[in-house]
Amino acid sequence: MSTTTEESRRQKADNQRFASYVFILLLSALFALQWGPGSRGCDNLKSMSTTEAAATVNGKDITAQQFANAYEGYVRQFQGQGLSRDMMKQFGFHKQALDQLVLRELLQQTAEARGIVASDQEVAQAIFKDPSFQKDGAFSEKAYHDVVTGYLNLTPQGYEAKLRRELSAQKLLALVDASAVVSDDEVKARYAKEGNTAKVSFVKFSAAMFSAKVGVPKPADVDAWAKANEAVIAAHYEQNKFTFFQPEQVKARQILLRYAPDATAAQKAEVKQKAENVRKQIVDEKKDFAQMAKDFSEDPTTKEKGGDLGFVERMGLAPQFGDVLFALKPGEVSVAVETPIGVYVGQVEEKKEPVQKPLDLVRMEIASQLFLKEKASALAKEEVAKALVELKKGKALAELFPAAPAAEGEKVNFAAETKPEVKETGEFNASAEAIPQLGPAPDVMRKIFDRKEAGLLDEAVRVGDDQVLLAITERKVPSDDDFAKKKDELRNEAVKAKQFEAREAYLKSLKAGAQIVQNDKIINQITEG
Secondary structure (H helix, E strand, O other): OOHHHHHHHHHHHHHHHHHHHHHHHHHHHHHHHHHOOOOOOOHHHHHOOOOOEEEEEOOEEEEHHHHHHHHHHHHHHHHOOOOOHHHHHHOOHHHHHHHHHHHHHHHHHHHHHOOOOOOHHHHHHHHHHOHHHEEOOEEOHHHHHHHHHHHOOOOHHHHHHHHHHHHHHHHHHHHHHHOOOOOHHHHHHHHHHHOOEEEEEEEEEOHHHHHHHHOOOOHHHHHHHHHHOHHHHHHHHHHOHHHHEEOOEEEEEEEEEEOOOOOOHHHHHHHHHHHHHHHHHHHOOOOOHHHHHHHHOOOOOOHHHOOEEEEEEHHHOOHHHHHHHOOOOOOOEOOOEEOOOEEEEEEEEEEEOOEEOOHHHHHHHHHHHHHHHHHHHHHHHHHHHHHHHHHHOOOOHHHHOOOOOOOOOOOOOOOOOOOOOEEEEEEEEOOOOOEOOOEOOHHHHHHHHHOOOOEEOOOOEEEOOEEEEEEEEEEEOOOHHHHHHHHHHHHHHHHHHHHHHHHHHHHHHHHHOOOEEEOHHHHHHHHOO
């Protein structure tokens, strides 16, 4: 098996391992964040009780302090990658943090109910191995006492009780893992797919590549085509009706006052107050909206145009602002609307109701598109036929359709394809869901893996609307000798995949049978800090 395939298979296995073990890693991270050294929590907790519940799990509280510490762990990690708190909330990091706390608590409760308890020796080993309690590479009684009583504000007995509960949950997960058993037949079946590999060269021929050669069609030709293909036009209209729908639009102006990337809650409140003062001058003092936009807006695109957006659809605006703006009548001015990037004030000048264009109105537009596509497809088919003649004479795809060079510094050319050019898939196996660079094509996959040796497919295949010429440049069929070499590694990967499935199913069942109540007010108060 080549290095490329080996890397591909390992990457797939690594992804499964990551998914399978991410939970236990998050448990460890949460354990440290909630009551590990350096835990500080969230400033918003100053205004609430640290024992107030962010959620309850079968009547057991997950406190605001626990949730704040867990969420702050996400914040510290991802702020270093340039994500703001608002973005983190949009991505649902607060939900992930709470979900991991809930699952952690469920595991601990289940371990207790099943009598699974970490031994004194296991607790002691965990403490002795913890770097937080070491000095010069060895466990220090003083460091242990200082961290537990000073940083964590716990007694040693309290800390050890929490640690025992955590280790018991991990023992429960280990039992779930142990239930994953893989038979020899399953390992052999895995190898039959992953050891069955191919490399392919291919060239796509799409209608778009040949449309320029067709040129602008004559109206008379399009009209004649339309009369002969009324049913085709009608079917295309029905299948693509959404493309002929014009959503509601408003002609509007806006004023945007931006937040600094690292703005605090107080600074954001100051920006909102400024926006409300601007709105007050427009509404109460009848100042001109366009002039106020020129004077105060911080949106460089519209500022000099007096905030003019022209006609816009709701999807073209920040969701919070769009919802408010589209609820206004012509002439009305919006309230100050907070969004992740700043505060908007808008004014609607005109509204257009949503319209579904009827078939009669777009009939010739559709006919022109389909006529052009038909002619271009015919040219593509002619080019494919010519290429097949040359290929069967012994020429290579790369010789007939050389690849365009990638831009300087790029390993891959990402430019849109304007002409047929050869592409190389690299090695992939029969278990792949798609052909690299070509996409999902089950029929083509079967043609490739039905062949036992390299060679040209003697006819073009279709992938979507494209015609494709394809040559298998390397073909490897599974062998008993190769299987013997890979058997142990494949078994390990198969076991880990089953462990992942077992964990997912087990955690899902725990949640399904639990009574979980979350306190959205507390969660929002913490995450909006």
